[in-house]
Amino acid sequence: ATAQIGVTGLAVMGRNLARNLARNGFTVAVHNRSPERTRSLIAEHGDEGTFVPGESMADFVASLERPRAVIVMVKAGAPTDAVIDELVPLLEEGDIVVDCGNAHFADTRRREEALRTHGLHFVGTGVSGGEEGALLGPSIMPGGSVESYAKLGPMFEKISAHVDGVPCCRHIGPDGAGHFVKMVHNGIEYADMQLIAEAYDLLRAGLGAEPAEIAEIFRGWNGGELESFLIEITADVLAHRDAATGQPFVDVVLDRAEQKGTGRWTVQSALDLGVPITGIAEATFARSLSGHVDQREAAQRAFPDAGEKWQVADREAFIEDVRRALLASKIVAYAQGFDHIRAGSQEYDWDIDLGGTATIWRGGCIIRARFLDRIREAYDEQPELPTLLVAPYFAEAVGAGVPSWRRVVADAARAGVPTPAFSSSLAYFDALRAERLPAALIQGLRDNFGAHTYQRVDREGSFHTTWAGDRTESPA
Ligand code: NDP
Numbered sequence: 001a002t003a004q005i006g007v008t009g010l011a012v013m014g015r016n017l018a019r020n021l022a023r024n025g026f027t028v029a030v031h032n033r034s035p036e037r038t039r040s041l042i043a044e045h046g047d048e049g050t051f052v053p054g055e056s057m058a059d060f061v062a063s064l065e066r067p068r069a070v071i072v073m074v075k076a077g078a079p080t081d082a083v084i085d086e087l088v089p090l091l092e093e094g095d096i097v098v099d100c101g102n103a104h105f106a107d108t109r110r111r112e113e114a115l116r117t118h119g120l121h122f123v124g125t126g127v128s129g130g131e132e133g134a135l136l137g138p139s140i141m142p143g144g145s146v147e148s149y150a151k152l153g154p155m156f157e158k159i160s161a162h163v164d165g166v167p168c169c170r171h172i173g174p175d176g177a178g179h180f181v182k183m184v185h186n187g188i189e190y191a192d193m194q195l196i197a198e199a200y201d202l203l204r205a206g207l208g209a210e211p212a213e214i215a216e217i218f219r220g221w222n223g224g225e226l227e228s229f230l231i232e233i234t235a236d237v238l239a240h241r242d243a244a245t246g247q248p249f250v251d252v253v254l255d256r257a258e259q260k261g262t263g264r265w266t267v268q269s270a271l272d273l274g275v276p277i278t279g280i281a282e283a284t285f286a287r288s289l290s291g292h293v294d295q296r297e298a299a300q301r302a303f304p305d306a307g308e309k310w311q312v313a314d315r316e317a318f319i320e321d322v323r324r325a326l327l328a329s330k331i332v333a334y335a336q337g338f339d340h341i342r343a344g345s346q347e348y349d350w351d352i353d354l355g356g357t358a359t360i361w362r363g364g365c366i367i368r369a370r371f372l373d374r375i376r377e378a379y380d381e382q383p384e385l386p387t388l389l390v391a392p393y394f395a396e397a398v399g400a401g402v403p404s405w406r407r408v409v410a411d412a413a414r415a416g417v418p419t420p421a422f423s424s425s426l427a428y429f430d431a432l433r434a435e436r437l438p439a440a441l442i443q444g445l446r447d448n449f450g451a452h453t454y455q456r457v458d459r460e461g462s463f464h465t466t467w468a469g470d471r472t473e474s475p476a
Contacts, residue, residue, distance in 0.1 A: 003029035003052045003063045005155055007071045008083060009101075010037040013127070014073030015045075016134035017100065020159045022049025029053075031060035033074075033083075061090040068095040069151055076101040084111060093119035096148045100127045104265055105176030105183060108143065109348075112175040121148035124175065126182020128365035129161070137161035139364035140169035141185075141357075143178030161364030168364040172357070173350030180269075180344050181357055184337050187266030187280040189230075189366050190259075191333035194283035194421045196234050199326045202408060203319065205417045206312045211248040215239035221323055225397065226330075228369030257287040266340070273343040278428050279333035282420040307416020324401035325408040329425035331398055334375060335388035336428070355379030389432065398429065405429075 006029035007018040014032070018041065021028045027050040032038045038053050045051075054060025061068065068091060072083050080101055087097060097120060099108065108124030115122040123144030127134065140160045142152060149171040160169035172178045196218075203214045215238035222231045240249040263284035270277040289296075312318040338354050345352040358375035362368055378391030388394050409426050412419045431437060446452035453462040453476040462476040 001063055001065050003027045004065055005029070005069045005071065005152075006031065006054075006060055006064050007073055008032065008057070008060060008087075009072055009074035010041055011073070012131045013100070013134050014071070015041050016131055017071065017073060017127070017138075017159075018051070019045050019048055020135050020137070021155065022051055024155075024158050025049065026155055026158075027052060029060050029063045031055075031057060057086050058090055061087070066092065066095070067151060068092075069098060069155075070096070071098045071100050073100050076103050077107075080107075081111075084115070088115070088118055088120065091118075091120055094121070096121040096123060096144075096151060098123040098125055098142070098144075098148075098152065099179075100125045102126075102182070102260075102262065103179050105180040105269075105344075108176040108179045112144065121145050122175075123148050123152065124177075124179040125156075126172075126178045126185065128182060128185055128361075130366075133161070133364050137168070137364050139185075139360050139368070141172050141178040141181045141360065142169070143172050143175055143180075145174065146171065160360075161368075163363040166359060166362075168360045168362060170353075170356050170360050173345065173352045174348075175350075176348065177345070177350040177352055180348075180350075181341060181352065183262055183265050183269065184340050184344075185361060185365060185367060186262035187270075187277065187284075187340070188333060188337040190263040190266075190283040190287070191279040191337070191421060192228075192230055192330060192367055194286050195279070195326055195329050195333065195425075196230060198419045198422050199322050200234070200238065201417060202322050202412055202419065202422075205415060206310055206318050206322075206411070207315055211238040211250050212241075217319055221326075225327055225371065226323065226369075228371065229366060230369075256291045256293070258291075259284065259287050263287070269344065270340050273340065273347055275336070275340045275343045276428065277336040277340050278424045279329065279336055279421055282424045283333075286420050308414050310411065310415035310417070321404035321408050324404035325422055325426075328398045328401035328405050328429070329422050330371075331389065331394050332425035332428055333421070334371075335394070338375070338379075338388055353379075354383070387432070389429070402429075 004026045005021060007014050008031040010030060010032040018028050018030050029052040030038055030041055031054040035055050042051055042053050052063045054063055070087060072080060074080055074083050080099055080103060097115060103124055112122040121144055123142050126141035127138050129138035137160055140156045142149060142156060156169045157167035160167045172181050200214055203209055203217060215235045218231055218235040238250060242249050242252045245252055267281045267284050341352055341354060355376040358372045362372045374393045378385060378388055385391055389398055405426050409419060409423045443454040447454050447464060448467045451464055453464050455462055463473050464476045465471055465473045
């Protein structure tokens with residue numbers, strides 16, 4: 001046995017992760033259900049490091065040093081269970097199975113519990129950054145036991161992306177914590193992309209600008225507080241022209257956004273935990289809406305001219321308004337995402353370090369951004385921060401952006417330009433800061449039709465009013 005770590009599942013992600021490990025000096029056992037993939041990896045990249053190919057799962061497991069560390073990088077769902085079932089009888093107490101696929105955290109919790117009864121460690125690990133990240137340095141979010149991280153941590157930290165010399169990998173917490181954090185990361189990615197798309201749409205409608213001009217605006221924004229991978233590639237995509245037609249690329253792409261399901265998982269989990277992640281939810285629903293073609297066509301016919309003509313008087317001021325509104329809405333989306341992580345951490349006893357999580361998203365992943373440093377600072381200074389919105393840096397950015405935010409959302413509503421994420425983020429902000437919410441009326445209605453009781457502003461306890469009778473109030 002010579003290999004320090006093994007990878008089974010050598011499609012794009014597994015192959016690149018195995019190459020990344022080998023290029024960093026680790027001896028890597030490699031295996032795939034269909035052995036052709038293993039052979040092609042060795043034929044094409046065998047000279048990049050030390051690989052130990054295994055034709056059968058038994059050969060593969062036998063080539064690993066103890067305690068064994070086996071990365072499973074196969075299609076998420078039933079294939080992951082099939083591979084685990086094949087692996088378990090071949091492993092011994094203390095060995096580690098690492099699932100780097102996009103598993104749902106509930107599946108990870110189930111698998112971790114099952115493997116624990118065999119004396120095995122199961123490490124659900126979120127890996128972000130796609131194909132290129134896997135090869136050149138992803139952001140890695142491992143869950144599982146502290147003992148398993150002692151073996152995996154040095155390897156994962158070495159192959160992950162690094163920012164300012166700090167690895168974009170840290171132990172997130174027990175069992176499903178890593179996959180949970182990866183799920184919320186993807187949810188935030190949904191919100192971030194929807195906000196960027198709305199900003200583009202606003203600029204196009206408000207300025208009557210061409211995509212190439214808007215690309216320049218995004219390029220400019222990337223030099224400031226909004227600096228991020230997504231803003232950078234937005235400029236790139238908007239500037240691109242379709243070779244076949246000479247049209248702007250965005251104008252020849254069908255306007256129906258797809259999803260693989262992590263946005264949906266994030267929203268489902270937030271509903272279970274009672275966390276209002278409205279930005280992520282609106283972003284997920286906006287993708288669904290874009291796909292409802294029949295409804296869209298029917299509504300276009302029924303309401304051909306629903307908005308007013310939009311005429312922006314001061315173009316520079318408008319661009320700055322959109323930038324500030326984008327930043328404020330983005331802060332809301334991240335604040336909600338981190339609230340979600342905190343709620344998951346409390347529910348499942350994971351003890352997740354929120355600032356540390358922001359640190360490992362600074363590189364390697366899709367939402368990498370300058371702004372994540374500010375999130376880390378905010379939680380480092382005040383671990384019990386009630387919401388990111390009130391941390392000094394964010395409070396200032398949001399406060400300074402409020403007039404712009406209101407103008408943009410109001411103007412867009414008048415012009416009939418949809419801004420679900422911008423406007424719901426503003427509504428969330430206004431609801432959080434409101435002195436009184438109409439929730440009081442909801443409580444009254446619930447007591448009226450269902451005797452659900454209510455509490456009072458001036459006395460302790462729960463009360464009920466006899467609505468159908470003499471309307472006297474009594475303690476419940
Ligand atoms: P795929 O999701 O396309 O899965 C293909 C791999 O799964 C092949 O190695 C295939 O083996 C194996 N496989 C499928 N079914 C079984 C089975 N029943 N038993 C054994 N092996 C099986 O590969 P990707 O590389 O795209 O992704 C791997 C994992 O990484 C997935 O969970 C994905 O969600 C996740 N991920 C992907 C990202 C991406 O950008 N693609 C980013 C982050 C995570 P065979 O060759 O024999 O068919």
